[in-house]
Amino acid sequence: xxxxxxxxxxxPALPDLFQRLxxxxxxxxxxxxxxxxxxxxxxWYSHTVTGYLAQELRTxxxxxxVTRVERLGQAAMARYTCAHITVTPHATGAPTITVTLNRExxxxxxxxxxxxxxxYQGPAWQVVTERLALDLSRAASERVxxxxxxxxxxxxxxxxxxxxVAAAVLDATLPPLATRLREHLTVQAQHxxxxxxxxxxxxxxxxxxxxxxxxxxxxxxxxxxxxALLRQDHVTVLSAAHYHAVRTxxxxxxxxxxxxxxxxxxxxxxxxxxxxxxxxxxxxDATSWMAPEIVEAWARRMWEQRGALSDLDADALDxxxxxxxxxxxxxxxxxxxxxDDLLAMRELEPKQRGQGRRSGYEPEQRQALLHALxxxxxxxxxMTEVEMYLPMSPGSRRRKxxxxxxxxxxxxxxxxxxxTRPDGWFEVEKFIFRPGKVLAxxxxxxxxxxxxxxxxxxxxxxxxxxxxxxxxxYLSWQWRTRAHAGDYGQVYRVDxxxxxxxxxxxxxxxxxxxxxxxxxxxxLLADDSIAAWQYQERDVGQWWRSxxxxxxxxxxxxxxxxxxxxxxxxxxxxxxxxxRLGEQLKQRRLVLGLSQLQAAEQLAxxxxxxxxxxxxxxxxxxxxxxxxITTWLGAPETPAPAITAEG
Numbered sequence: 001x002x003x004x005x006x007x008x009x010x011x012p013a014l015p016d017l018f019q020r021l022x023x024x025x026x027x028x029x030x031x032x033x034x035x036x037x038x039x040x041x042x043x044w045y046s047h048t049v050t051g052y053l054a055q056e057l058r059t060x061x062x063x064x065x066v067t068r069v070e071r072l073g074q075a076a077m078a079r080y081t082c083a084h085i086t087v088t089p090h091a092t093g094a095p096t097i098t099v100t101l102n103r104e105x106x107x108x109x110x111x112x113x114x115x116x117x118x119x120y121q122g123p124a125w126q127v128v129t130e131r132l133a134l135d136l137s138r139a140a141s142e143r144v145x146x147x148x149x150x151x152x153x154x155x156x157x158x159x160x161x162x163x164x165v166a167a168a169v170l171d172a173t174l175p176p177l178a179t180r181l182r183e184h185l186t187v188q189a190q191h192x193x194x195x196x197x198x199x200x201x202x203x204x205x206x207x208x209x210x211x212x213x214x215x216x217x218x219x220x221x222x223x224x225x226x227x228a229l230l231r232q233d234h235v236t237v238l239s240a241a242h243y244h245a246v247r248t249x250x251x252x253x254x255x256x257x258x259x260x261x262x263x264x265x266x267x268x269x270x271x272x273x274x275x276x277x278x279x280x281x282x283x284x285d286a287t288s289w290m291a292p293e294i295v296e297a298w299a300r301r302m303w304e305q306r307g308a309l310s311d312l313d314a315d316a317l318d319x320x321x322x323x324x325x326x327x328x329x330x331x332x333x334x335x336x337x338x339x340d341d342l343l344a345m346r347e348l349e350p351k352q353r354g355q356g357r358r359s360g361y362e363p364e365q366r367q368a369l370l371h372a373l374x375x376x377x378x379x380x381x382x383m384t385e386v387e388m389y390l391p392m393s394p395g396s397r398r399r400k401x402x403x404x405x406x407x408x409x410x411x412x413x414x415x416x417x418x419x420t421r422p423d424g425w426f427e428v429e430k431f432i433f434r435p436g437k438v439l440a441x442x443x444x445x446x447x448x449x450x451x452x453x454x455x456x457x458x459x460x461x462x463x464x465x466x467x468x469x470x471x472x473x474y475l476s477w478q479w480r481t482r483a484h485a486g487d488y489g490q491v492y493r494v495d496x497x498x499x500x501x502x503x504x505x506x507x508x509x510x511x512x513x514x515x516x517x518x519x520x521x522x523x524l525l526a527d528d529s530i531a532a533w534q535y536q537e538r539d540v541g542q543w544w545r546s547x548x549x550x551x552x553x554x555x556x557x558x559x560x561x562x563x564x565x566x567x568x569x570x571x572x573x574x575x576x577x578x579x580r581l582g583e584q585l586k587q588r589r590l591v592l593g594l595s596q597l598q599a600a601e602q603l604a605x606x607x608x609x610x611x612x613x614x615x616x617x618x619x620x621x622x623x624x625x626x627x628x629i630t631t632w633l634g635a636p637e638t639p640a641p642a643i644t645a646e647g
Contacts (some may be wrong), residue, residue, distance in 0.1 A: 021137045022634070024163040028133035028169065036178050045128070045185055050108040052193035053116070054214060058105060060201065061210035061639055066097045068207065097507045109215030114232075115528065122632075123554075127502045132184055140168035200526060212347070227242040229345075230455060232555040233528070235322040239451035239480040240442040241271035242383055243321075244473070246410065251314040251470060255279055255306045264301040264306040268383070269479070275383035277410075282377065285409075295433045305375055311462040311469055316372040318453060318473075319345050320411055324435060325450065331440035332413065334432050342369055347459040370428060378411040381438045408436035451480035452556055454529040467501050467520040472529055474500035479552045483560035491536055495544040514543050516587055521550070528553060536606075541617070549607055553593045581621075581629070582614040588633050589614075603628055 069085060086098040120128065144164055145153045156164060170177060189302050200213075229235050235245075245268040249255065254265035264279040279302045285288070286451075290298075319342050320335075327335040340350075343361050350361050411433050418429040434440075442449045457472040474497070482490060494517065495505050501520075506513060524530045531551040539545040589599045600610040605625070613621070621629070 008087050017141065020158065020161055021134075021141060023158070024132040024137040024140070024165045024169070026131070027162070027166055028136060029129055032166075032169070032177075033133060033181075036181055037125070037132075041181075041185075042120060042125055045189060046113060046120050047108050048186065048189040049120075049192050049196075050113045051198055052190050054105070054107065054109050054112055056193055056197040057200070057210055057214055060197065061207060061214065064205075064210065065207050069097050074343075101275075106215050109213065111213055111215050115118045119528075124190065128185075128188070131188070132181065135184060136169050136180075137165060140165045140171075143171070144168050148430065159212050165600070202522075229322050229326055231452065231559070232553075233455050234452040234555060235318070235345075235455050235458070236450050237318045237321040237476075238326050238439060238442055238449065238455045239477060240273070240439075240449045241481075242268055242273035242275065242381065243439065243442070244477040245270035245273055246277050246379065246381065247314045247317055247473060248500075249277060250309055250317065251473070253287045253306070253309040255309065259510055262295050263302050263380075268381075274385065275381065275405075278380045278382065279309075279375070279378050280380040284380075302378065305378065308371060310373060312368060313372045313375050313464060314473070315346060315469075316342065316369065317376055319458060320376070320433065321439075322433075324433070328434075328519065332434075333435045336430055336432055338430050339366055339428060341371060345455070345458050366428075373413065376411050377409070377413050379409070381410060381436070383438060389515070404517060406438050408438040410439060411435055449480075451476050452525075452559055454553075456524075456527050456529050465523070467503075467516060468523050470501045471520055471524065475530070475550060475552070479556050480560070491547045491549055493544075494546045494548060497548065507542075508541050521548075521606070532597040534597060549597065551597050553606070584633055585610070585629065586614045603632055 065085065105343065125579050141153075153161070174180065175308045246266075249266035250268070255266045257266035258267075258276065261278060263281075266277050268275050268277060281298045281302060320337065322345075324335040324343075327333070340361060343350075343365055348361065348365055381522065412435075413431050413433045415432040416426070416428050417431065418427045420426050453476040457469050457476070460466075460469040460472075462469065478490065498505060498513070498517070503513065521530070521533045531553050533548060533550045536547045536549050559563050566574060585599075589596070594602075595609050596614075600607040603610065603625075
């Protein structure tokens with residue numbers, strides 16, 4: 001009788017190999033790689049990606065400028081761009097177009113570097129670490145397999161397999177691990193740079209956008225004193241309903257005639273806020289009675305100002321709000337604003353004067369800002385109903401709300417600082433201001449209601465990028481009002497968003513409106529002002545009835561998570577299975593650098609359902625979904641590409 005031959009251990013299939021390599025990857029991620037992928041390496045990687053990206057963007061910028069000059073002519077280009085273009089006539093053929101920059105290109109332009117430095121932090125850098133661990137463990141297992149043979153490697157017990165492959169990663173006969181990591185990261189940096197450049201090119205950027213990204217315009221480097229206003233490229237503004245209503249009234253210019261009021265008036269009816277705002281001169285505060293002819297004269301001036309209201313006034317309001325919140329410590333304190341700082345917040349280009357004189361802004365730019373400040377100072381709020389919060393009583397865990405009526409100026413400018421020109425005109429350089437009582441209560445103390453607003457909202461062109469600017473303001477307010485529930489997966493109807501933009505639904509222009517709508521959201525996505533967006537339900541025949549899901553950037557979630565705990569405390573309970581599952585899902589998603597929309601797509605569930613799971617609001621899941629989640633939590637996935645309108 002022949003003794004049966006013991007079966008040969010099968011060669012592990014690829015999924016089995018991934019599972020066997022998981023302990024090796026975990027050891028690399030937690031023990032071996034962190035000391036090498038420290039903050040210095042992280043900074044080096046950000047600079048490296050920035051260098052490759054800047055080089056690629058300069059090439060594309062030159063190509064875009066030449067194409068536009070050939071198609072539209074040099075006169076159609078912006079003034080700053082024209083300064084770099086030389087067109088040489090050619091007697092026998094097409095003219096030669098040369099683009100020559102007036103400064104040495106920065107290898108790592110500040111706007112790009114600032115964006116990428118923020119990008120490669122936290123979860124995103126963890127994704128880079130996991131990717132390197134996967135590459136190193138794969139390469140090491142292949143070397144061990146060549147040395148031992150496939151069968152011998154497959155027969156190794158799990159602990160021995162792990163220690164053997166981990167030792168191969170640290171093989172002393174190979175170049176030092178730090179050197180190999182730099183080589184891997186250099187190749188990855190090139191891929192990342194090209195991917196970012198292609199993503200930018202997909203939305204057909206203008207030459208001005210390239211110039212902003214490459215730091216060719218001096219104003220793109222915000223003064224150091226303004227960087228303190230930013231939290232991951234967001235500024236803090238007021239979020240109360242009446243503030244948003246006033247901001248919208250300014251941008252949309254909804255001031256009209258009102259019975260019994262001589263001044264331009266806009267009705268405020270947003271959320272719990274009820275009242276109106278008047279464009280009323282300061283002189284009306286100084287006296288309780290004015291002669292009819294004087295009232296008529298001032299009313300004419302106010303109606304002239306009413307015709308000039310625009311998004312610039314809303315930008316100035318947000319900028320003052322951010323400056324005052326940064327400087328003041330109590331509701332009664334003043335703040336100082338520099339005119340140049342306010343213009344720099346909009347990233348306008350200062351004029352280069354040359355001959356040793358400092359650069360400065362054009363008189364027209366200063367004048368437009370001062371006009372906006374005059375408009376703001378003339379705003380008088382009359383709130384018949386506004387929610388206010390009282391201080392918490394001892395032992396209470398919630399602030400008590402009450403509804404009150406209040407009247408006051410929006411902001412008051414108390415002092416002007418500057419110098420008198422030879423022609424006798426006083427040129428304002430700085431001014432001292434404070435908010436009126438109707439705002440101060442919500443900016444400090446127990447009634448504080450503030451929100452994060454993407455700084456891009458201030459920099460978008462107030463004429464050509466109105467859609468982007470107004471969408472950011474509206475979404476910023478929406479996200480803050482929903483912070484107490486932690487639910488950011490709200491579904492918006494397209495016609496609701498069009499109303500927020502100030503665009504009426506026009507069935508005859510549906511294709512044009514849809515194209516502009518998609519372009520606006522793609523711009524917000526490319527500028528990292530939103531994390532993701534997509535259509536949830538499409539109505540092809542009546543597009544404006546379609547619904548859209550928009551996900552905020554991670555800085556919004558992280559900041560408002562603390563506010564949620566403060567505003568809506570919950571009883572302490574032992575963690576349930578659903579809570580633990582939600583924490584695991586969220587942690588895995590953050591490690592992979594995915595938004596909720598992207599993770600939901602991978603799990604084949606809706607974003608709203610994933611949001612409920614992460615919050616522990618769904619105690620039970622189906623067996624099929626549980627298997628899917630278990631696989632996803634252990635799968636070595638790479639981050640999904642950003643979701644766009646076609647996602």
